[in-house]
Amino acid sequence: MTTLEKLKEILSECKGEDLDITPETTFEELDFDSLDKVDIVMQIEEAYDISLGDNMQLSTVGELIAKIDEAVAAKG
Amino acid sequence: MSFYIAGTGSVLPEKVVSNDDLAQFLDTSDEWIFTRTGIRRRHVLTGERLDDLAVAAAEQALSDAGVKGEEVDLILCATMRGDFYTPSLACTVGGAIGSHAPAFDVNAACVGVLYCMEIADSFIAAGKAETVLIVSAEAMSKLVDWTDRASCVLFGDGAGAMVVRKGEGRLSGVLRSDPSFAIHMPNLEGINSPYNQVPQEKLAMVMDGGEVYKFAVNAMGHRIEEACAAAGIAPADVDWYLPHQANVRIIDASLKKYRIPKERVLLNISECGNMSATSVMVLLDQYAKKGTFRRGDKLLFVAFGGGLTSGAVVSVWNRD
Numbered sequence: 001m002t003t004l005e006k007l008k009e010i011l012s013e014c015k016g017e018d019l020d021i022t023p024e025t026t027f028e029e030l031d032f033d034s035l036d037k038v039d040i041v042m043q044i045e046e047a048y049d050i051s052l053g054d055n056m057q058l059s060t061v062g063e064l065i066a067k068i069d070e071a072v073a074a075k076g
Numbered sequence: 077m078s079f080y081i082a083g084t085g086s087v088l089p090e091k092v093v094s095n096d097d098l099a100q101f102l103d104t105s106d107e108w109i110f111t112r113t114g115i116r117r118r119h120v121l122t123g124e125r126l127d128d129l130a131v132a133a134a135e136q137a138l139s140d141a142g143v144k145g146e147e148v149d150l151i152l153c154a155t156m157r158g159d160f161y162t163p164s165l166a167c168t169v170g171g172a173i174g175s176h177a178p179a180f181d182v183n184a185a186c187v188g189v190l191y192c193m194e195i196a197d198s199f200i201a202a203g204k205a206e207t208v209l210i211v212s213a214e215a216m217s218k219l220v221d222w223t224d225r226a227s228c229v230l231f232g233d234g235a236g237a238m239v240v241r242k243g244e245g246r247l248s249g250v251l252r253s254d255p256s257f258a259i260h261m262p263n264l265e266g267i268n269s270p271y272n273q274v275p276q277e278k279l280a281m282v283m284d285g286g287e288v289y290k291f292a293v294n295a296m297g298h299r300i301e302e303a304c305a306a307a308g309i310a311p312a313d314v315d316w317y318l319p320h321q322a323n324v325r326i327i328d329a330s331l332k333k334y335r336i337p338k339e340r341v342l343l344n345i346s347e348c349g350n351m352s353a354t355s356v357m358v359l360l361d362q363y364a365k366k367g368t369f370r371r372g373d374k375l376l377f378v379a380f381g382g383g384l385t386s387g388a389v390v391s392v393w394n395r396d
Contacts, residue, residue: 035112035325038289042329 003065010043011061023062048072078197079208080245080394083143085136086236086361087129088119088348095229102225109229110346114324118232118349120217126159129235130213131172136361137209137237138173145173148239149205152195153181154188154212154353156261156382157219169211177209185259186320186381187251188212188353189236193377193389194249196240206242211235214352219261221280230322231281232349236357245394247374248306250299251387258287259382288384289326295386296320296330296378303376303388311336313374314390316363320379321345321355330378342368352381369393 001009004023012019014036021030032040041052044064050071058064094117095106109115121129130153138145151166158165158181166179184191189212196208216231240246262277296319304311311334319327324345331341344359351358356377363369371393378388 033112034285035289035323038286039293039325039329042290042293 003068004061006047007044007061007065007068010040010047014040014043021061023060023065025061027058027060044068050075078242078244078246079200079240080243081238081360081391082207082241082395083137083139083141083239084237084357084361084364085133085138085140086234086358087132087136088234088358089121089124089129091120091122092117093120098229102229104225104229112323112325113230114343114345115230115349116346118347119234121215121233126213126215126233126235127165127168127172130158130165130169130211130237133213133235133237134169134173134209134211137239141239141241143207143239143241145175148173148175148177148207148209150177150196150199150208151175151179152192152208152210153179154184154192154210154357155181155214156183156185156188156352157215158213159215165213166211169209173209175209184353184381184385184387185383186322186350186352186355187379187383187385187387188381189357190249190377190379190387190389191251191385193240193246194251194387197246197249200240200242208240209237210240210357211237212354212357214354216350216352219279219281221278224280226285227281227283230350232351234348234351234354234358236354236361238357238360243394245391247309247390247392248303249387249389250302250306252295252299252385254291254295254384254386256287256291256384258284258291258384261382289323291384292322292326292380293329295380295384296326297333299378299386299388300330300334300376303378303390307374307390309374309390314376315340315373316369316375317341318356318359318363318375318377320350320381321348321359322350322380355379369395371396
């Protein structure tokens with residue numbers, strides 16, 4: 001499963017509906033509130049066993065994928 | 077041998093403030109507050125004193141347990157700040173119920189009642205007490221900044237009490253601290269020492285919402301697992317969850333992975349908001365009075381709060 005596919009699964013579950021996302025999709029469009037965003041980061045951290053740090057700013061899906069892939073690569 | 081819960085009581089201030097009431101003077105709405113927190117209204121102190129509420133709750137719990145004030149061996153009060161720094165709220169309650177038992181306040185923020193339950197267990201296990209009165213009272217409305225729409229909408233005032241007595245009931249308890257200023261409240265206001273060089277800050281609760289949410293979900297989940305393991309049960313074996321009522325979304329997120337049916341997770345947040353330590357105590361009393369618990373039911377209390385503190389206690393309901 002690619003990072004985009006995994007992210008689609010996490011974001012869709014959080015939203016309670018099937019989301020059609022691309023790397024260009026912005027979090028503003030997705031309209032998650034602040035607690036949803038923290039919840040999403042926590043689920044990503046658990047799924048990949050990585051730490052994305054506190055107060056991460058989420059802009060686009062593509063940027064988040066890059067951060068996840070970077071953290072996974074750093075883990076070795 | 078540990079303790080069982082022998083009696084409960086709770087008292088809320090008369091004044092009820094709805095989300096719509098708050099929207100009269102804050103840039104907020106019922107929909108915004110409810111979808112993010114699960115809160116519809118909260119009780120707020122007006123003319124009442126916190127110690128009067130605490131005494132009334134204590135008297136209810138003693139009466140429910142059939143215990144006289146002079147039979148109490150220890151009084152513990154979970155509060156962040158009573159009406160006075162001294163005498164403690166625990167001593168004020170002791171005076172009102174005619175007790176000369178040792179009495180002191182415990183500040184573990186929202187986890188205070190669980191800390192008190194574990195202190196009671198230790199006193200009982202050491203043979204130093206057989207009957208312990210645990211009280212909790214919080215005047216959150218006097219600790220928050222009413223111009224801060226992100227925090228003042230979350231809290232409510234109230235008082236609760238339980239009597240615990242030596243016997244079979246408590247199965248396990250776990251307490252922890254993860255020191256942090258993610259939730260903090262300065263107390264330097266009003267100091268007039270001519271020698272003080274520390275700048276005085278406004279007395280008001282400050283919270284890092286994202287960090288607190290993350291901590292809360294993880295801490296509640298971990299404490300549930302640890303307390304269940306120590307009790308030799310699985311999370312699914314718990315009959316009733318009594319979680320700290322900070323935010324219904326924190327409760328949902330921390331219990332999600334155990335797939336606990338919603339009807340076994342007790343809530344009063346929509347009507348009371350977050351009453352800090354007092355939340356679980358009022359929750360216990362409200363559901364006890366409704367006749368929710370049956371003898372042999374396993375209750376799990378779980379909480380997180382400023383400190384940061386967290387804890388969980390598993391106890392069998394040992395009453396008819």
